Amino acid sequence: MTIIYPSAAQIDEAAALLDAGELVAFPTETVYGLGGDAENPEAIARIYAAKGRPANHPVIVHLAPEADPGYWVRELPADAQKLIDAFWPGPLTLILKRASHIPAAVSGGQDSVGVRCPSHPVAQRLLSAFHARRDGTGRQGGVAGPSANRFGHVSPTTAQHVRDEFGGAVHVLDGGAADVGIESTILDLSRGFLALLRPGHVSPQAIADVIGEAPRLPDGSDATAPRASGTLKAHYAPRTPLALLPFASIEPMLAAFQPADERKVALVARASSAGAWARAPHVHFIAAPEDPQSYARALYGLLRALDRADVERIFVEKLPESIEWIAVNDRLGRAAAAFEGE
Known part of the structure; x- marks a missing residue:
């Protein structure tokens, strides 16, 4: 089945909506995201309200390939740069200390922030168009984008799944079915060591091959771990038992x-x-x-x-x-x- 990706005009329209503080659902290689301006607390609040998501549950910031991840974080450790070079664009989210100028709302009030650069071509075009709108403003144009579904429900991997969740209330860019199908790997580097918070397509072994050491695996005993998307005990659930x-x-x-x-x-x-x-x-x-x-x-x-x-x-x-x-x-x-x- 041939997928007809959104036109340049449709991408520009979606970027303009983001710039105006509205929400846009967009495809990534993992699942579809419900996007809003990551530097606009009102847009972030709209994401939480649309999903019915607890306000202390952080969202991931999606960056254009040409964006500077260092803008979003207090510092970019050498290991983080190695992982970016190896896996971005791709399904790996890095948790780092949040820069002071980034709204706390995007992190659920924590001092850390999750960032990633998706590889889906539609996501990249949207993020680049939104990023370009911030040229000369001193801002970067990142998009906060949790999965485009009601909180706790099954994540969407097609545009129709998003429409099934929100009807016509959310503007949707159709990029076909997600290739990976589950959310990104989340790796925490905010505490001086590597810890896997959410497993995904990028495996612990692949991370170890880049860094030279394997991350700590989630076992329920890491009491100091930052809250991260999709790490609640009950999540991703269908409505049928x-x-x-x-x-x-x-x-x-x-x-x-x-x-x-x-x-x-x-x-x-x-x-x-x-x-x-x-x-x-x-x-x-x-x-x-x-x-x-x-x-x-x-x-x-x-x-x-x-x-x-x-x-x-x-x-x-x-x-x-x-x-x-x-x-x-x-x-x-x-x-x-x-x-x-x-």
Whole structure:
């Protein structure tokens, strides 16, 4: 399917909206973002209000390729520059100490800020157009852009997902389906050491290959970690109750739903595990992708489709605990946590 990207006039229109303090949803390689001027506290407040997002939950600032990341932070350590050189533009967010002239609202009141430069061509064109509008003003034109969905819900990976969330209330630039499919890796460098706050497409090993040391992995014990996007225990959740379990634990639950009840449940599992359950009349079966990148790319679209499938519950086969699956496990674990105790 050929994607027709927005025209130059449409990009300029969107940049003008940002300049006026309005919101624009735009595609990135990870998910679609809900963008506002990162130096305008009123625009940031509009983002929080539209999403229903807690005001202390920070948003990530998206920068044009030609922008100076040093403008946004108190200092740019050598390790941060190495990571920028290696992974920008791309799905890596760096947490650094926030420069004093950057509004605290973008950081949820913290003294740190998350910055990244996306690789999607539409995002880059929009960010560059907005950046150019600030020429001669002494300002940089960064765009605060959390995922373009209601807070805690499944992130959007297509323009239609954004429209499903907000209708016509938000201006949307269509850039096709997101290629990565889950949010950026978030790496904290604000405390003098490397700490992974949110896993993503850029792996801990890839980071170690650049820096020479592996980041600390999230294990729930890092009490001094700054708050960061998408790190609440329950997040990324569909509206249909979801359980993440080993397949042996799912089978008796599938058996409890009988075809005569006229109730259907969804099963996301490897075809080799599902066996006859894949053909059961009361089971809406989806074969799970076999590799982490394909699973990540399909995940949010799959969950949104299951919300429309008229099923009572979603059962997802637990994935391997290896480092390759850390990002997908993170998203599924947070989605399931939203329904713990139900």
